[in-house]
Amino acid sequence: MNSNPIPKSYDSRATEERWVHFWEEHDFFVADNRSPAPSFCIVMPPPNITGSLHMGHALTTTLQDVVVRWKRMHGFNTLWVPGTDHAGIATQNVIERRLAEQGIHRKDLGREKFEQIVWEWKEKAEKTIHHQIRKMGFGCDWTRVAFTMEPRMSRAVREVFVRLYEEGLIYRGEYMVNWCPRCTTAISDLEAQHEPEQGRLYYLRYPLRDFAGEIVVATTRPETMLGDTAVAVHPDDDRYRDLVGKTAILPLLGRELPVIGDSFVQKEFGTGAVKITPAHDPNDYQAGLRHKLPFVQVIDELGMMTPQAGPYAGLSRAQAREKVLEDLSRQGFLVRQEPHSLSVARCQRCSTAVEPLVSTQWFVKIAALAEPAIQAVESGRIRFVPSNYEKVYFEWMRNIHDWCISRQLWWGHRIPAWYCRQCGQMQVCRTDPALCSRCGAGQLQQDPDVLDTWFSSALWPFSTLGWPEPTRDLEVFYPNSVMMTGFDIIFFWVARMIMMGLHFVGDVPFRTVFLNGLVRTEQKQKMSKSKGNAVDPLEIVEQYGTDAVRFTLSVMAGSGTDIVFSTDRVIGYRAFANKIWNAVRFVLLNLPAGASAVESEEMEALASKGLLTVVNRWVLHRLNVTVGEVNETLEKFRFDEACNALYHFFWHELCDWYLELSKPVLNQRSGADVEQTVKTLIYVLDMSLRALHPVMPFITEDLWQRLPHRGVSLAVARYPVARPAFHNADAESELSRIIDFVTAIRTVRSENNLDPGRRLPLEVMASQDDAGCVERYLGPILALARLSGIRTVEALQEDRTHLRGFSGIGQFALISEEGSDAGAEAERLRKDIARLQQELERQAKKLSSPEFLQKAPAAVVESARERRADLAGKLDKAAAELRRLDGA
RNA sequence: AGGUGCGUAGCUCAGGGGGAGAGCACUUCCUUGACACGGAAGGGGUCAGCGGUUCAAAUCCGCUCGCACCUACCA
Numbered sequence: 001m002n003s004n005p006i007p008k009s010y011d012s013r014a015t016e017e018r019w020v021h022f023w024e025e026h027d028f029f030v031a032d033n034r035s036p037a038p039s040f041c042i043v044m045p046p047p048n049i050t051g052s053l054h055m056g057h058a059l060t061t062t063l064q065d066v067v068v069r070w071k072r073m074h075g076f077n078t079l080w081v082p083g084t085d086h087a088g089i090a091t092q093n094v095i096e097r098r099l100a101e102q103g104i105h106r107k108d109l110g111r112e113k114f115e116q117i118v119w120e121w122k123e124k125a126e127k128t129i130h131h132q133i134r135k136m137g138f139g140c141d142w143t144r145v146a147f148t149m150e151p152r153m154s155r156a157v158r159e160v161f162v163r164l165y166e167e168g169l170i171y172r173g174e175y176m177v178n179w180c181p182r183c184t185t186a187i188s189d190l191e192a193q194h195e196p197e198q199g200r201l202y203y204l205r206y207p208l209r210d211f212a213g214e215i216v217v218a219t220t221r222p223e224t225m226l227g228d229t230a231v232a233v234h235p236d237d238d239r240y241r242d243l244v245g246k247t248a249i250l251p252l253l254g255r256e257l258p259v260i261g262d263s264f265v266q267k268e269f270g271t272g273a274v275k276i277t278p279a280h281d282p283n284d285y286q287a288g289l290r291h292k293l294p295f296v297q298v299i300d301e302l303g304m305m306t307p308q309a310g311p312y313a314g315l316s317r318a319q320a321r322e323k324v325l326e327d328l329s330r331q332g333f334l335v336r337q338e339p340h341s342l343s344v345a346r347c348q349r350c351s352t353a354v355e356p357l358v359s360t361q362w363f364v365k366i367a368a369l370a371e372p373a374i375q376a377v378e379s380g381r382i383r384f385v386p387s388n389y390e391k392v393y394f395e396w397m398r399n400i401h402d403w404c405i406s407r408q409l410w411w412g413h414r415i416p417a418w419y420c421r422q423c424g425q426m427q428v429c430r431t432d433p434a435l436c437s438r439c440g441a442g443q444l445q446q447d448p449d450v451l452d453t454w455f456s457s458a459l460w461p462f463s464t465l466g467w468p469e470p471t472r473d474l475e476v477f478y479p480n481s482v483m484m485t486g487f488d489i490i491f492f493w494v495a496r497m498i499m500m501g502l503h504f505v506g507d508v509p510f511r512t513v514f515l516n517g518l519v520r521t522e523q524k525q526k527m528s529k530s531k532g533n534a535v536d537p538l539e540i541v542e543q544y545g546t547d548a549v550r551f552t553l554s555v556m557a558g559s560g561t562d563i564v565f566s567t568d569r570v571i572g573y574r575a576f577a578n579k580i581w582n583a584v585r586f587v588l589l590n591l592p593a594g595a596s597a598v599e600s601e602e603m604e605a606l607a608s609k610g611l612l613t614v615v616n617r618w619v620l621h622r623l624n625v626t627v628g629e630v631n632e633t634l635e636k637f638r639f640d641e642a643c644n645a646l647y648h649f650f651w652h653e654l655c656d657w658y659l660e661l662s663k664p665v666l667n668q669r670s671g672a673d674v675e676q677t678v679k680t681l682i683y684v685l686d687m688s689l690r691a692l693h694p695v696m697p698f699i700t701e702d703l704w705q706r707l708p709h710r711g712v713s714l715a716v717a718r719y720p721v722a723r724p725a726f727h728n729a730d731a732e733s734e735l736s737r738i739i740d741f742v743t744a745i746r747t748v749r750s751e752n753n754l755d756p757g758r759r760l761p762l763e764v765m766a767s768q769d770d771a772g773c774v775e776r777y778l779g780p781i782l783a784l785a786r787l788s789g790i791r792t793v794e795a796l797q798e799d800r801t802h803l804r805g806f807s808g809i810g811q812f813a814l815i816s817e818e819g820s821d822a823g824a825e826a827e828r829l830r831k832d833i834a835r836l837q838q839e840l841e842r843q844a845k846k847l848s849s850p851e852f853l854q855k856a857p858a859a860v861v862e863s864a865r866e867r868r869a870d871l872a873g874k875l876d877k878a879a880a881e882l883r884r885l886d887g888a
Numbered sequence: 889a890g891g892u893g894c895g896u897a898g899c900u901c902a903g904g905g906g907g908a909g910a911g912c913a914c915u916u917c918c919u920u921g922a923c924a925c926g927g928a929a930g931g932g933g934u935c936a937g938c939g940g941u942u943c944a945a946a947u948c949c950g951c952u953c954g955c956a957c958c959u960a961c962c963a
């Protein structure tokens with residue numbers, strides 16, 4: 001597919017789109033529900049159709065793709081369901097704002113026309129999101145794409161609603177709810193976000209009737225005094241005990257207020273006396289119910305003062321506060337005011353201060369659903385990763401409140417309840433009824449409210465698979481394998497999916513919940529469009545390539561912590577992509593004509609028959625270790641560790657050492673060593689590309705297709721696994737000696753500022769074994785250390801132009817004309833010696849302790865001995881070297 | 889007010905009872921036939937503080953300080 005000469009560097013823009021098409025044309029991502037292979041299923045958390053993908057989506061979806069691709073390559077029958085969410089309140093907000101720009105209110109259009117506009121918006125937004133998902137290389141099953149408000153999903157929603165209603169788990173009633181006066185809808189507790197704010201505490205004087213004195217109350221919302229219907233004190237409060245049962249007079253309006261005793265009052269706060277506004281405060285609401293107080297609503301659903309507010313009617317809440325304070329102050333009822341910090345509940349979507357209001361709403365009785373959902377996690381049937389989120393989950397679930405599910409919106413699933421205009425009968429049913437079930441009249445009106453968006457999202461793991469139909473998909477892919485999403489929606493979504501899944505499908509919706517952190521800016525701030533600090537992932541992708549972005553997000557996805565996004569990191573991993581590109585390019589340029597792919601079995605056979613050079617065995621061993629690590633860490637969702645292992649192997653072992661070591665071999669042009677090295681190169685690169693593919697799908701596919709390979713696509717190639725035949729501890733230790741030796745020589749060159757290019761002769765004082773080792777690797781060592789030759793000697797000569805160094809192999813001298821800077825070298829040696837001595841003392845001290853020898857494990861003692869010997873040897877050599885220099 | 893988590897190199901973070909790690913940044917040198925999106929060699933840390941357990945603590949326990957987030961009806 002790629003016969004063109006390979007360019008000098010990787011160009012993501014010229015590569016990516018082609019492979020998206022290629023994968024989709026071949027249906028690699030379409031799940032087969034008849035496959036005998038074990039299944040692996042993830043449903044994608046559906047992005048809201050409010051806009052486009054942000055960095056948070058890019059993160060969580062990248063991680064999902066990594067897992068799904070990895071599982072697919074391991075032979076699982078993988079299903080990854082994509083989709084989008086209608087996001088009721090959020091989308092309605094977006095549309096309303098756009099209409100407002102043209103001076104239009106949705107009420108000017110009417111419900112039908114408004115819905116039509118939103119549907120048009122949905123089509124566009126969905127298209128954008130689907131395009132972005134493809135651009136990121138996410139391999140999901142487009143034949144199963146879903147939208148929360150499409151007919152299939154709506155049917156599931158209605159089924160769930162009706163069943164819960166029939167089971168008595170959904171009820172309708174008049175309660176105090178969080179109300180957003182801008183969105184003009186009820187919202188759930190979770191959607192009311194509490195923010196600390198600096199306000200004031202106002203002390204108001206309420207006279208007692210019959211000139212019996214006064215009582216001073218403290219409030220942060222003076223405007224609500226207009227709705228006061230009582231004053232409460234703690235029954236045990238000596239200051240006020242006598243006042244209980246008396247009557248106070250509400251300033252400004254003159255309403256009579258009973259003074260009641262209620263233990264919810266905190267004696268220490270304010271004056272210990274509190275005004276009671278049952279219609280506008282959750283606490284007072286409860287108090288109002290307990291004491292059967294009148295409910296006077298002074299604020300309406302638009303946040304304006306009602307006629308009940310008397311002269312203040314028609315003012316906004318803020319205006320009313322100002323005017324009330326002014327009047328109270330003028331009439332001497334405002335005793336004092338002081339700064340006070342309080343938390344104000346605001347609408348999650350529009351930031352308007354929430355107004356607690358009493359209204360008729362629908363609720364889910366949640367306790368019965370929560371119990372099995374708690375047990376599912378307690379028993380380990382669902383596992384959270386990272387596991388500490390289980391505590392968070394339990395904490396919330398054990399203190400859960402009923403869920404207000406009705407919204408006074410136009411965009412969402414309409415509540416399937418109908419009211420008879422004749423007799424008032426309400427019926428809740430699966431299909432739209434024509435006649436009243438009681439009086440038979442035909443004039444039915446459907447409840448105007450819609451359901452909370454999360455009500456439908458809660459069904460996602462099974463509604464997308466066809467529930468309530470008993471589909472094959474449901475049978476094969478439920479429970480889903482993993483739910484991967486941001487930790488911020490653990491209550492909104494994860495908890496509710498667990499409750500619904502258990503209740504309606506009879507099993508957990510997924511076995512594992514993986515929660516990722518938030519993506520933050522380089523200044524550690526939350527990314528948000530309103531702050532204008534959001535980084536558009538697609539822009540970064542455009543600039544640096546999808547693979548670089550995906551690798552960055554994956555490698556930074558540590559264990560549950562937030563991710564601080566940095567473009568520098570992306571640039572760094574773009575360099576990694578380029579490194580991969582060039583490694584393959586090097587091999588391609590050195591490949592003999594007609595070279596073919598190498599199977600694992602062939603490579604294993606060569607390895608176990610001892611037909612490979614130690615260098616080749618070494619790289620296979622390192623590959624093998626890496627592959628084992630990657631599989632292990634991905635199993636634990638440790639994307640950071642998996643990526644680091646891959647990065648380190650590819651760059652610092654494969655490129656830095658193996659490719660360099662193979663160059664002198666390849667330069668021989670022909671022979672058995674050349675042949676096996678070519679095979680090893682092809683094999684190791686093939687496997688490396690496979691291993692990297694889940695994280696960097698584009699570049700790996702492109703390069704794999706250029707290399708000799710078998711199979712249609714890397715996307716469906718087998719993921720490498722650790723193979724015992726490749727394990728080789730001897731090669732590992734031998735190569736590490738060679739690497740140390742070469743590094744030591746390079747250090748001497750570098751420290752003496754020798755021309756890195758010039759080839760110099762070297763003399764080494766090595767044991768017979770070590771000399772043999774050096775002999776075996778002569779070619780590579782000469783090449784890597786830029787030597788003209790190596791001579792093994794009994795003793796090193798005393799010569800100022802002989803630059804000394806040492807490694808595990810032995811002491812050596814690099815022979816140059818220039819000679820060394822003896823002073824500088826002595827200084828370095830002293831530093832070395834100091835460090836070695838310190839370390840040696842530590843080991844010696846440890847080994848001189850009888851308790852250590854007695855109580856520490858034998859292996860630890862042994863390694864301490866080895867370390868002491870090693871340190872002592874190095875110290876001797878360094879000391880000898882220093883004596884020589886000082887003597888000279 | 890409760891809960892959870894975190895303080896490790898200049899920055900971002902991993903590690904988690906027995907030799908302080910990575911990436912980026914930094915310093916010096918180098919356009920050597922894959923790659924300057926590169927190569928080689930370096931510098932840099934009382935692992936927040938104090939106390940305890942242990943033969944051994946960055947790691948376990950307690951306290952203190954600092955930071956972050958979540959939950960909650962404090963007028």
